[in-house]
Amino acid sequence: MKINKDILLHVSMALAAILVLSLPPLISGDHSVLKFQPMINTMVGTRKEQNEKMMTISHALQGNAIFFLGASEVIWSGEEPHAIFNYFNQNLHIPVVAYGGVMVDSVIQYSLLSRFIQDLNSKTQLVLLLSPDSFFRPKVPPKIFEDNLPAVVFDPLLNDREVAPVVTQYLEMTRGDKISHLSFSQMQIRGWNISDIKKEMSWQFGSFCDLARDFYKEKIRLKKAQPELWPSPEGKFEAVDWESQRQQAREYNKEHKITAATHWMTPEYFKAHPKPYDWSSRPPAEEQIVAFKKLIKMLHERHVQVIAIVDPMNPSAINHRERYKQADEIVKSTLKEYQVPYYDMYEMPYQNGWNKDYLHPTDLAWVDMDHFVYEQFK
Amino acid sequence: MIKKAIRLFLLYFCLALTIVAWSTSNDSAKLKVQFEYQQF
DSSP, X not given: OOOXXXXXXXXXXXXXXXXXXXXXXXXXXXXXXXXXXXXXXXXXXXXXXXXXXHHHHXXXXXXXXXXXXXXXXXXXXXXXXXXHHHIIIIIIOOOEEEEOOTTOXXXXXXXXXXXXXXXXXXTOEEEEEEXXXXXXXXXXXXXXXXXXXXXXXXXXXXXXXXXXXXHHHHHHTTTTSOOSOOOHHHHXXXXXXXXXXXXXXXXHHHHHHHHHHHHHHHHTTOSOOOOOOOOOTTOOOOOOOHHHHHHXXXXXXXXXXXXXXXXXXXXXXXXXXXXXXXXOOSOOOHHHHHHHXXXXXXXXXXTOEEEEEEOOOOTTTEXXXXXXXXXXXXXXXXXXXXXXXXXXXXXXXXXXXXXXXXXXXXXXXXXXXXXXXXXXXX | OHHXXXXXXXHHHHHHHXXXXXXXOOOSOOOOHXXXXXXX
């Protein structure tokens, strides 16, 4: 069969153009360097970004930084000067890497740390920030699952006998919900669907384009490089005047109009939710309790220096705070069994100005959390 | 022939570059999770 020379030339030049454009970013994606990222709020990203996040978390967990694992408290506290990843890194010069996105619960925390199990050792300094509401939610929307457990985290977990049933069941519970994309290995569990395959292929293509675009922007310096070097461990636990820090945080609250006039919430939240809402009357979700217990057991077996904190709850924004008591008792007894220090801000006498809404900490609450972490790890 | 090949290469390179510049993985259908946060 005679092939038209013109067609052959077009095809070969098109292939050559694609190769020239895509090979450099693809190769660079596999050669990531260690970067210090004080706050990570999703595991999603281009291949390069994912590699960098994995390297940062891994290096931190090996004992090169305090690793703070929370939820939306982290992502929504980027501006708070006393949020641990700001205050410890910038003021105390003690490296902290924080991970936390919306709705990160015990299952996600357990899965994420299981992915880095090889890095967990007696040098690991880990702070677990527990969101009280996460214990009452058996499943999360698929978007949250995709954000925190993409293929790079999820796939290796299937070979782990302990965590595999937990993540598999967790994924199966999202069945029927709208998804934006799932990896092929996740589809194998959740069920094959043409529309999911299309979404995943389109996402993969988009992700590759993001990778290539970032690569060339960096080359022509359109994208400003962020500070990358891992801070030297020169920071010492020097004496801190915590009362003065609390005073600064109160001033910060005042500047942000978190006052008695708004029931100690931000004016925006108070305007949107003038009346308190009822805490769930359901018992804590079994899936979350199982994952939490497995997580603490795993950390104990790896001799990790772990401490735990639970968020304060704003009594002006929530009715029936006592409904959390059952979950708190389970948390307390589990932590006691494995001698894990626990800062129970739920049970402590409530301090006005601790929450910017019903649950999320203000700068003032961060000072108290910082103080606890400081005392435990100094 | 070589001139034509170079022209075609540049044409396809520009085309690929445009596609890369305009495509992204950012899904527009982001859930309003902050509102769902309280529904438990």
